[in-house]
Amino acid sequence: MRTIYRLIPNKTLREILLTVILAGILNAVAIGGHFWLDHWELLALTNLILLVVLAERVGELVPIRFKTLYDRILAFGFPALLLLGWEVLANTEVINPRWFPAPSSILDALWDLTVNYDRFNKSSLLGRPWLIPQEWDANGMAGVKLLMKESHVYATLSRVFLGFIFGSGPGIVIGMAMGMNATVRNMLDMTLSALYVLPKIAIFPIMMLLFPDPFGEGPKIAVVAISAFFLVTISTMTGVQQIDPVLIHAGKNYGANRWQMFRHVIIPGALPMIFSGLRLALGTGLIVIVAIEFVRAKIGVGHVILYYWEILSTAKMYAGLFVTMILGVLLTYGLQLIERWMIPWQRK
């Protein structure tokens, strides 16, 4: 018996049409029949799967030169869709807008926090930068500093930055030493692994004991620094260890002395791993500082979140969460720019 395997052109367009029709019927029946409220999670899941199928098939039709654009549309379009869904659900009071306020009212709250000065907390979200020229004329640098002092974002960012720098600097140095020298590695590796897993918030009380002003900036920055330190140390060490030994042999054979070996082989060889450590450290720094600000801070984005939760002003609480996310994205993006500039050989 003969079997025929026939190769046919793909039917992408037909599949797209079918998917759209299927989704239309499904949703019409579900909403028209009024039983979607009882099984909304099923409906959402089915719609999500159909959406993925649709996006995938459409992606096959997109010309290659628009592929990047299409990928970007997917990346931004999907969260936008979720927010839209949230907006609809909150406005129709399917979900309780008191606890889950619509994105539009969160945006209002964000605007409110930005432009208004909170007299009770003596703070504002950004420190009202539009007042800088006026304050500069009136009180000079001292006035500008006063504005910065009232800013939640400035407080959080400066803690993250200082902690990041004080932690990752020594992290790179110790990580290099551990990567290059087996004795140092043997002495430190287990201890570091043990300390690394400690939740950093749990050592906050110790940090408070160590600083003359337990309620000041010192302990907060120190906790961020310590979290950054472990991450950067471990990835720097790994980065040095995974350098291909033949590159070190080549360095020796071509006469590199200790410093040249370090400068031309070890540092560039470890740099990609160092940067992935820095990226983790920056993100973790933000996570840690928001947690610390929950516990003990009068100012900072974490404090915004907790404070507005306590006074049940939920839209502003969400605004605080939103700001945290924005900061995370901006910090990571900034570091990525530096990385691309410092590691040009990886650019594709």
Add this chain to the structure above:
Amino acid sequence: MSGSSMQPKIVAQNVVKTYKSKDGDILALDNFSLEIAEGEFVCIVGPSGCGKSTFLRILAGLMPLTSGTIEIRRDAQAQKPLNSMVFQEYAIYPWKTVRNNVAFGLEMRGVSKKKRYAIVDDWLKRVGLQKFADYYPHQLSGGMKQRVSIARALANDPEVLLMDEPLGALDAQMRTVLQGELLKLWEIDRKTVVYITHSIDEAILLGDRVIVMTAHPGKKKVEFTIEIPRPRMIETMATPEFAQHKGIIWEALKDEVSRVYGEQL
């Protein structure tokens, strides 16, 4: 021996290398002796794991020897580096451009930027990479990477060129192309070369002398002088005398290869 009338450049006597391991010492090289004349191209062939790369690494100063002596003779006031190595794995730096990779040895020796770039650009032209001077290695094919590695060694202008299966990682066609190029490059200044290879063809084509090593532990089994006149080229491989050499050398090598296979099976 073609080099016997000339000054010996490298004299290795009774070189022994043992590695320490948990199961005791492992003998890699056993009383290996070799004399290489100034300007001679010597190829060492042997089965995998016979210690031929170990010998080269000892010669390069990357590894200490256990006993025996190796002398590399040169003028007292010589400025040139003693040796430069071409590695099978290319060993070029991903973070340096082609130009800076080729300039590496010169830079380590403190040659000024202007001077080393002049030397490097000259060598890039000779290996056909002048257009790729500002490329990073990840943008290059395997054959181009190995050209960079070879140019780096030659630009360093060493007394002795050490090559550790330099073409071993390339596909057959690229290997043939680079064999032809190596012949031409070597004709320029006829450096002393120690060349490790798996390939008998390559050894006969390139070498003045072919050393066959025994399987583990590595000893010199027998050596052959290749009387095929220079300049040679890829077409030389089609001549009857080439085939004759190949037959004789394979006769010597095949027992060692089957010994290794026997141990593995």
